[in-house]
Amino acid sequence: MSLILASQSGSRKAMLEAAGVPFEAVPAAIDERALEAQLGGATAAQTALELARAKALAVSTQRPGRLVLGSDSLVSVAGRRFDKPQGREDAADHLRFFSGQVMELYSAAALARDGAVLWDHGALARLKLRELSDRFITAYLGHEWPAVSGCVGVFRIEARGVQLFESIEGDHFTVLGMPLLAVLGALREHGELAA
Template sequence: MSLVLASQSASRWAMLEAAGVSFEALPAAVDERAIEQGLDGSAADTALELARAKALAVSAQRPGRLVLGSDSLVEVDGRRFDKPASREDAAQHLRFFSGRIMYLHSAAALARDGEVLWDHGAAAKLKVRLLSDQFITAYLGHEWPAVAGCVGVFRIEARGVQLFEAIEGDQFTVLGMPLLPVLGALRDLGELAS
């Protein structure tokens, strides 16, 4: 297989490895904030555009190779959240999320030679429980800086699961990539056995 993953996300790497998909990782050098500023769509549309931009950027560096780009965005009460800039920023995010519904939008795109061949977006709905300041301090004491690169300030496969009362949606979407549709697209493109 000639797949290139345009990401440095440990959870995306782990998902592909666990699924038996061989790949080369080459993080995309794109200015996500600049791309976001040029868009006026929903969080779901923005995640899809960022996934496409990452796939296209890396496909320019790897001619002939199939490139998988992916992105995730968190939206709470109509407000989008990026990865926290600092531990205090992470604490502020968690205080805002407390007792609210979080929508996590994950998207993926496959590109080859500067052309997007496929893309897909998915969403999960996560009910954040009421979080005390004491919990937030202890949580970040254990999880920081590991969650510094995570939108939503959590790793669901770690202590982040303690943030939630309920989750509706695909576990892979929550981990940061709609894996089942990605695998289907790889099969359709002849990159995986049917």
């Protein structure tokens, strides 16, 4: 019986595949923006964790007995939370705002079975962006759009997105969108992977 990943995220799928974790991807049908609105003044870290939990729970109720992994990432820059860009011009606006600042990227994961959360974990990475010129932003989006359209923070660190940053503090997998080492430990604890 394999794990269910409650996501269609290419990055999360690639991480699990590379780590040799068998899984089936089943996207969670939840309204993320509505859940965020219900959480009101929750921090980005709390919101990412609640979204990961909600995704895992939503799919676990549909697949009895199966272990379900939910995950989410949120970005905060200068106290302002950012979601995935709504279009290419929105992505350019995000990058202009991010220029020269520190991005806090919160990645969270949760495991659920039969409508109950069994485990959850959140992690933080801090990414210092260099000063980005409009010329660079235009060229960058010319290469990376639409691949980054579904990426909070408008970057793929494993691609040209690495050019946005001066320095990165935090776990590489957290930057990719899921605290993978913690997830693997939890999967071993729950018998999904050999110890």
